[in-house]
Amino acid sequence: MSVQQYLERLFTWESLENTDRGVEFELKNRLVEAELHGVAGGSLDGTDVDAAAITLELPDGTLMDATDASAEDPIPFDLAETVQVVLDAPRLRRGTHTVGVRMEIEGWGTVGFETDDDITDADLLDVDPADYTVAELEALIPDLRDPLELERLREREREGKARKTAVEAIEERLETAREAAPDEDEIEYGAGNASSGGSVVEELLVDILESPQRVTVYLTARRLQPATPEQVAGRTLFSEATVEETLGDFEMDGLAERDDAGAYEMVSPVAVLRKRQRRLWNVLSRGL
CATH class of the missing domain: 2.60.40 (Immunoglobulin-like)
Incomplete structure (x- = not known):
């Protein structure tokens, strides 16, 4: 990483x-x-x-x-x-x-x-132009760059106060915005697909494993497994000593197994959740 x-x-x-x-x-x-x-x-x-x-x-x-x-x-x-x-x-x-x-x-x-x-x-501007004076609209309009928000503003002005000066100012800016903006069918949305599908799992593991550092070591070791502390440290920003200590904690908690060569294999996220649930139930049982 x-x-x-x-x-x-x-x-x-x-x-x-x-x-x-x-x-x-x-x-x-x-x-x-x-x-x-x-x-x-x-x-x-x-x-x-x-x-x-x-x-x-x-x-x-x-x-x-x-x-x-x-x-x-x-x-x-x-x-x-x-x-x-x-x-x-x-x-x-x-x-x-x-x-x-x-x-x-x-x-x-x-x-x-x-x-x-x-x-x-x-995420575009979504306001009622009736709440603005013409002077305030004229000051606002130059900041708007997406044709959709300008079209929406123009239609609301026409259906509301229908102030000639306001409509003309919006239409003038709309014409300029259309020239600079891509066509509707050229607008691309790709960031949602670029995000890691495991992000929700990682958020859940933060709660279970108690720190993002432990989550990072767990996920990296699981991707590489069987993995040595040196290999995991090479894929993160943590020192080999820190990784080795964290993996040792996981082994003690039953979340990892260490082989004779010093490499670790991690249990699945589902197993991590189940172990945490059993631990919580044991604590609650002792308190009853």
């Missing part, structure tokens, strides 16, 4: 969206506890986004400029916590988009990843 693939797990699928603040997506710590020492920048559909154009919304709702994070003033990023990344960038049209972020993480240095996610009809 490459560093790119490992870090990609931070990204929350289907979190990419257009908002009043810009283009946003969510990072969730599914790996190990860490500190963010900075954000070196990002990317959107192959275009670099400077760190100065990135805002972070922390788990407690605090907003901070990405450039304010440092080794002296780090951002704690505990397991299961989320950080919302806001890019000061034009609204995205429907289809699949490539987003990325480069971060300075304690102990790792500057690392990053790129991944794909979709913008769908539900």
Whole structure:
């Protein structure tokens, strides 16, 4: 597993969206506890986004400029916590988009990843123009880039207040948007198919195995099995000593078997779940 693939797990699928603040997506710590020492920048559909154009919304709702994070003033990023990344960038049209972020993480240095996610009809602007003055609509319209959201806005204006100036402004922008946007039959959605089919299983295993680190070792060893600690460490970011200790814990818990050559074979995810259920029932029984 490459560093790119490992870090990609931070990204929350289907979190990419257009908002009043810009283009946003969510990072969730599914790996190990860490500190963010900075954000070196990002990317959107192959275009670099400077760190100065990135805002972070922390788990407690605090907003901070990405450039304010440092080794002296780090951002704690505990397991299961989320950080919302806001890019000061034009609204995205429907289809699949490539987003990325480069971060300075304690102990790792500057690392990053790129991944794909979709913008769908539900992510487009969906408002009632009657709630806006003509001046407010004229200020809003230049930011809209997808013909569908402009067509929807125009029809609602026609059926509502039908203000001539507003309709003309929407139609002018709609004409420009149609020229720049792909045809409807050319819009592609592929990010959903690109995500790992095992993601739900991995989320479940996090709850069962108690940490993303243990899940990573378990899944990597299961894919390679029979696998030695050295082989598993070579496919992850963990040291061989850490992997060996984790695999030893799995063996003690009955989740893995070690052969004479020092290689491990893991039990199936279903067996992991069953063992956890029996353990929970035993604890409850002792308390009754």
